[in-house]
Amino acid sequence: MLKIGAKDLAKYPFLTEAGEYLRNTGLSLEQLGDPDWQPIVEKAYGRIVVASSGQIYGSDLEALDNDSELLSFLVAIILLKSAGIATLIRRFSLAESRRAEKYLQQDLWISRDKKNLELPLKIIQDLFAVNVSIDNEDFVIKVPDYLQRAVHFHEKEWKLVNRRVANGLVYLSAHETVRLIRAELGEYINGKIQSVNVDSIPQSFRHRVEDLVALAKKFSDTTYVSSEYPPCVKHGIEVLEKGENLPHSGRFLLATYLLSKGQTVDQIAPLFKNAPDYNERTTKYQLAHISGSSGSGTKYQCPSCEKLRSESLCFAIPDCDGIINPVQFGKKRKIQ
Amino acid sequence: MNEKNALLIESAFKEYYFNRFDLIHVPQKATEREFGYQKFNSGMTRHLVIKNDKELHLLLMREVPSDVYCSNAYYSFPNLSMSEKDWKGADLIFDIDAKDLALPCRKDHTIFKCNSCNNHMIEFQSQCSKCGSTKFDIVSVGCMNCISESKKEVTKLVDILTTDLNVKKEQIEVYFSGNEGFHVRVTNADYEQLGSQERADLVDYIMFNGAIPESFGIKRQNNSKTSLPTFEEKGWRGRVARKLFSSKSKAPKVTREIITSGYSAFQVQLEEIKRTMGVRVDPKVTMDIHRIFRLEGSINSKSGLSKIQCINLDSFDPFLEACLLGDDDIDIMADCPIQIRLKNKKFGPFNNEIVSLPKYAAVYMLCKGLGNAT
Ligand code: SF4
Ligand SMILES: [Zn+2]
Ligand SMILES: [Zn+2]
Numbered sequence: 001m002l003k004i005g006a007k008d009l010a011k012y013p014f015l016t017e018a019g020e021y022l023r024n025t026g027l028s029l030e031q032l033g034d035p036d037w038q039p040i041v042e043k044a045y046g047r048i049v050v051a052s053s054g055q056i057y058g059s060d061l062e063a064l065d066n067d068s069e070l071l072s073f074l075v076a077i078i079l080l081k082s083a084g085i086a087t088l089i090r091r092f093s094l095a096e097s098r099r100a101e102k103y104l105q106q107d108l109w110i111s112r113d114k115k116n117l118e119l120p121l122k123i124i125q126d127l128f129a130v131n132v133s134i135d136n137e138d139f140v141i142k143v144p145d146y147l148q149r150a151v152h153f154h155e156k157e158w159k160l161v162n163r164r165v166a167n168g169l170v171y172l173s174a175h176e177t178v179r180l181i182r183a184e185l186g187e188y189i190n191g192k193i194q195s196v197n198v199d200s201i202p203q204s205f206r207h208r209v210e211d212l213v214a215l216a217k218k219f220s221d222t223t224y225v226s227s228e229y230p231p232c233v234k235h236g237i238e239v240l241e242k243g244e245n246l247p248h249s250g251r252f253l254l255a256t257y258l259l260s261k262g263q264t265v266d267q268i269a270p271l272f273k274n275a276p277d278y279n280e281r282t283t284k285y286q287l288a289h290i291s292g293s294s295g296s297g298t299k300y301q302c303p304s305c306e307k308l309r310s311e312s313l314c315f316a317i318p319d320c321d322g323i324i325n326p327v328q329f330g331k332k333r334k335i336q
Numbered sequence: 337m338n339e340k341n342a343l344l345i346e347s348a349f350k351e352y353y354f355n356r357f358d359l360i361h362v363p364q365k366a367t368e369r370e371f372g373y374q375k376f377n378s379g380m381t382r383h384l385v386i387k388n389d390k391e392l393h394l395l396l397m398r399e400v401p402s403d404v405y406c407s408n409a410y411y412s413f414p415n416l417s418m419s420e421k422d423w424k425g426a427d428l429i430f431d432i433d434a435k436d437l438a439l440p441c442r443k444d445h446t447i448f449k450c451n452s453c454n455n456h457m458i459e460f461q462s463q464c465s466k467c468g469s470t471k472f473d474i475v476s477v478g479c480m481n482c483i484s485e486s487k488k489e490v491t492k493l494v495d496i497l498t499t500d501l502n503v504k505k506e507q508i509e510v511y512f513s514g515n516e517g518f519h520v521r522v523t524n525a526d527y528e529q530l531g532s533q534e535r536a537d538l539v540d541y542i543m544f545n546g547a548i549p550e551s552f553g554i555k556r557q558n559n560s561k562t563s564l565p566t567f568e569e570k571g572w573r574g575r576v577a578r579k580l581f582s583s584k585s586k587a588p589k590v591t592r593e594i595i596t597s598g599y600s601a602f603q604v605q606l607e608e609i610k611r612t613m614g615v616r617v618d619p620k621v622t623m624d625i626h627r628i629f630r631l632e633g634s635i636n637s638k639s640g641l642s643k644i645q646c647i648n649l650d651s652f653d654p655f656l657e658a659c660l661l662g663d664d665d666i667d668i669m670a671d672c673p674i675q676i677r678l679k680n681k682k683f684g685p686f687n688n689e690i691v692s693l694p695k696y697a698a699v700y701m702l703c704k705g706l707g708n709a710t
Contacts, residue, residue: 142526143501143502143526143527143538144526144527144529144530144534147530147534147537147538148529148530148531148534150537151533151534151536151537156546156548157548157550157551159537159540159541159546159547160537160538160540160541161540161541161544161545161546161547161551161572162546162547162548162550162551163551164569164570164571164573165500165501165541165570165571165572166499166500166569166570166571167499167500167502167570168500168501168502168503168526169502312536
């Protein structure tokens with residue numbers, strides 16, 4: 001059987017093996033409440049704060065050799081569950097999946113010559129039921145497995161036609177392989193956290209839990225998803241929330257649509273926070289431009305359904321019948 | 337359709353369904369599929385479960401449908417409403433229709449039928465030459481060239497399915513659609529789970545839609561160290577290379593030319609490759625994972641020909657092999673300005689005259705709207 005060591009768990013603390021490892025150390029939650037362990041609690045708290053700001057928590061490589069990486073992840077989960085705030089959990093899962101993604105990519109790349117791919121391939125296989133194998137320098141997965149994931153990306157290079165395909169397999173680099181499962185990794189970590197039950201926590205954790213609740217207040221005004229939004233807009237928001245890249249045309253749709261519904265640039269900007277290339281200043285600048293409050297002063301209109309369809313951004317449902325622009329969604333009802 | 341015509345066609349269909357049970361079977365996993373049918377001059381009946389050949393034959397004899405359909409999808413509860421069916425998977429299906437190929441021969445076998453006076457014209461005109469109306473029905477009659485061009489598309493499709501997508505020959509069934517094209521059904525467990533969006537991207541692959549120069553090594557800038565795909569490569573990369581270079585020895589020279597001509601010129605070349613080498617299927621059909629699709633063995637009411645499997649595609653002649661109605665003579669009033677060929681016999685042209693035709697030809701005329709029962 002594959003031996004998963006402390007260093008592996010430091011990189012991938014969400015693996016099932018982490019629990020076993022912890023049990024073997026004999027450490028209990030109560031013990032973690034001891035002041036000696038306070039640095040771990042602080043580290044865990046820091047990990048959440050970094051994640052909530054949309055950043056990826058960086059581990060120093062030396063620390064990968066001790067248990068504090070794994071322990072701080074587990075404590076972070078306990079803190080998050082006690083605070084019970086979905087936004088924080090989501091942001092944390094996303095950031096942690098990005099962090100693991102980096103290691104996964106490295107592990108795939110480094111071990112590919114040595115044919116020592118057991119761990120990274122096992123993770124991909126066990127967690128997501130995707131079989132990845134190696135052909136020379138490349139990683140290959142079955143066409144249907146590829147399609148099921150790649151259709152969520154909108155960049156042209158992810159279209160199957162722009163891939164090397166042979167004998168029912170798609171050829172990918174280490175980076176692309178990992179990129180393909182990013183969203184699932186985030187969901188997996190999120191699911192893991194959801195499944196954890198925390199009844200009582202040590203006194204020494206309390207303080208940080210309260211801090212988290214306070215921290216979350218900052219985000220509480222950013223509930224954007226409304227059932228009133230048309231599917232294309234909802235889809236765009238979901239893509240962004242998963243930290244996927246939304247093409248320019250999709251961002252343009254969100255911006256123009258939400259502006260037309262009376263939202264302000266400041267209300268809209270945070271939506272783009274999870275985008276891989278987020279930059280607050282440019283985002284606000286672009287939004288201001290689209291809204292007509294800067295530059296030429298022209299206010300841009302929401303693109304038509306037809307245009308969105310041609311850009312594969314339309315996800316029409318029966319309620320879309322009879323409208324030609326997303327801003328009409330919900331206003332006109334199908335008459336029968 | 338007028339009542340008399342419908343009755344004549346129905347009786348011919350009934351005779352076929354009665355005599356040719358050997359040709360009409362439910363597909364595999366029948367109990368998990370949704371069936372539907374239509375009768376002349378009435379709507380679609382859907383959400384039916386037909387468990388076996390016997391039940392199917394009974395239905396055909398009882399209802400004598402004009403058209404019969406069966407889902408490519410499998411459901412837990414095929415007879416419930418769409419939202420309650422519980423979709424489990426679907427065969428991959430492809431529709432190749434000569435109509436979509438826009439061949440030059442089409443104008444020679446397309447008839448414009450005036451909606452108000454029934455005048456027939458072969459050449460497109462903006463107004464009816466008799467009554468000046470501007471509304472026409474467009475009818476196309478069988479054409480061997482359209483069929484052989486459609487066969488080429490089927491062959492291209494089968495090549496991509498087998499070499500690029502690892503579908504086994506035994507998993508591919510090719511059918512004549514019963515009118516002007518072919519239906520292809522793939523039963524491969526790897527692909528049956530794919531949703532609509534995934535199938536859309538798969539169709540783009542097959543049609544060579546959305547290919548960008550970067551995927552073949554041409555960037556917007558700095559192509560000095562570019563490497564184009566090679567002759568031996570698999571998939572579209574190899575296909576593109578073989579098309580561009582035409583022979584291995586020409587590769588270096590052509591590569592230089594491509595690099596000098598630049599990005600947008602290459603884009604144009606890709607467009608050209610899409611036109612000539614991409615498979616022209618109807619993307620909407622493949623994307624639709626809830627479709628009910630014409631049932632094999634059943635008759636297509638657009639022509640009176642049957643949807644039947646093509647075992648040997650190259651030699652397949654639909655106007656002989658799929659023309660399965662009876663051949664006793666029937667008098668009809670025929671108005672068909674173009675000669676048609678069925679079962680190696682020629683019929684017409686007819687100019688609003690009463691003629692005695694074998695049943696299969698009479699029904700063909702009626703189905704096409706080019707004749708009336710007397
Ligand atoms: S039909 Fe229009 S509103 Fe509905 S999803 Fe498509 S683009 Fe959006
Ligand atoms: Zn007329
Ligand atoms: Zn033709």
